[in-house]
Amino acid sequence: MKSNKKSKISNSLRLYKKAGELIPGHTQLISRRSSQFAHGVNPIYASKSEGSRFVDVDGNNYLDWVNAVSAIILGHSNSEVNEAVKLQIDQGSIFTVNSPLEIELAELLVEHIPSAEMVRYTKGGGEACALAVRIARGVTGKDKVVFSGYHGWHDWYQSANYLTNPNDGEYPFAGIEPIGIPRVLSGTAIPFSYGDLEQLEFILNNNKNEVAAVMLEPMRSNYPDKNYLRKIKEITKENNAILIFDEVTSGWRISIGGVQKALNITPDMSVFSKAMSNGYPMGAVVGSTEIMAPAERMFISSSYWSDNIGLAASVATIKFLNKNRSEKWFRDYGTTFKEKLNEVCDDFDLEVNCAGTESSPYISFGNMGGHDLKMARTLCIQEMAKRGIHTNLNFHPTMAHSDKDIKETASALFETLKVLEKAINSNFENFVETPVSNDPFRRLVN
Ligand SMILES: Cc1ncc(COP(=O)(O)O)c(C=O)c1O
DSSP: OOOOSSOTTHHHHHHHHHHHHHSTTSSSSGGGSGGGSOTTTSOOOEEEEEBTEEEETTSOEEEESSHHHHTOSSOBTOHHHHHHHHHHHHHOSSOSSOOTHHHHHHHHHHHHOTTOSEEEEESSHHHHHHHHHHHHHHHHOOOEEEEESOOOSSHHHHGGGGGSOGGGTOSSSTTOOOTTSOGGGTTSEEEOOTTOHHHHHHHHHHTTTTEEEEEEOSOSSSOOOHHHHHHHHHHHHHTTOEEEEEOTTTTTTSOTTOHHHHHTOOOSEEEEOGGGGTTSOOEEEEEOHHHHGGGGGSOOOOGGGGOSHHHHHHHHHHHHHHHTTHHHHHHHHHHHHHHHHHHHHHTSSSSEEEEEOSSSEEEEEOOBTTBOHHHHHHHHHHHHHHTTEEOSSBOOOOTTOOHHHHHHHHHHHHHHHHHHHHHHTSOGGGGOOSOOOOOOOOOSOO
């Protein structure tokens, strides 16, 4: 590993060091830790973001493909959403009594999301997942939850780590352990691997009449098999459990009503957050009246769930997506994006290609001449960052991204793959200037 003599990101590095003294783990979101990127090269602190770009605290400009881990869908600082929020701030950011916006957004969600007849709000995705689990347990009178995917930081979900073997690298993040989570919860949340119906059936059989819900991310980076999701719905029903789609990340991108709408498979409940409000805190749990109505008698209550900012932002985001025919936009943009990046990959005799859906493409690596894949990823993240492209090689396009942004990314990828090719054919370690970046977190889903 070479040392960085004159860093372009010295202010970021100074702040990060300071943060380490004041904030355990440096950041609030693990995906924002610099160890997830090429530490020492990628920016760590920003001062401004607009459209498809941000400026870091050292004054460098970046094309952003991370987009606040996909919370941004229209582009940073979208003027229509910001305008709605600013107006709302002037009217009052939170009232003493309730805001009619709660009903306006609920009506929009019911109109667009097939599984929505009633709605509850939160401020984040993990919180919404916990709320959905509370309702499912309350309605069924059963305790266990079978799940696939990532569903947040709360005890109900993280307790599943007690069932995994850390040596198999099954924890969501390398180096993050289930410390502080009550051991008594072990066995109450049981993971199944995405796509493995036999495993799901086995778990449900082994826990007969104990499972309140099956929760899964219906889609991550690749299109799901429709029959697979149908079969899950069938098995879940047979076991008198509630089917919950976690659409915190998938929601809004392929369709405003989520993957469920695009594939015409309606779960009993669903969870949304992130992109639904283009960067203002907001989450929602939706479901059938039969399942949601009993929540009235459950203790589900929090002061800031009733603020007006996330509501105003969500309403404005949905209106913008509708007005600009977002579903077609993402399909077309992602198709061009993948084509252009794959043209670059094809110029090289490397096992690299651009895979995934049009709304969430990613760079996939095959054999890197026997070299460590993590090293290869780190090298590419590093080289892209040097060329002003901030990415962990998963891409979250927003409606502010342009064809020029694709061209810039393809050109940076071309230069990056040239370096990768050279590294593979010589002393690889000498090309990686930073510690090896951590994998994005594992989520028991492909
Ligand atoms: C599918 C899914 N569920 C839940 C969460 C947790 O959301 P939040 O980080 O807002 O708590 C995430 C976040 O990445 C997610 O992708």
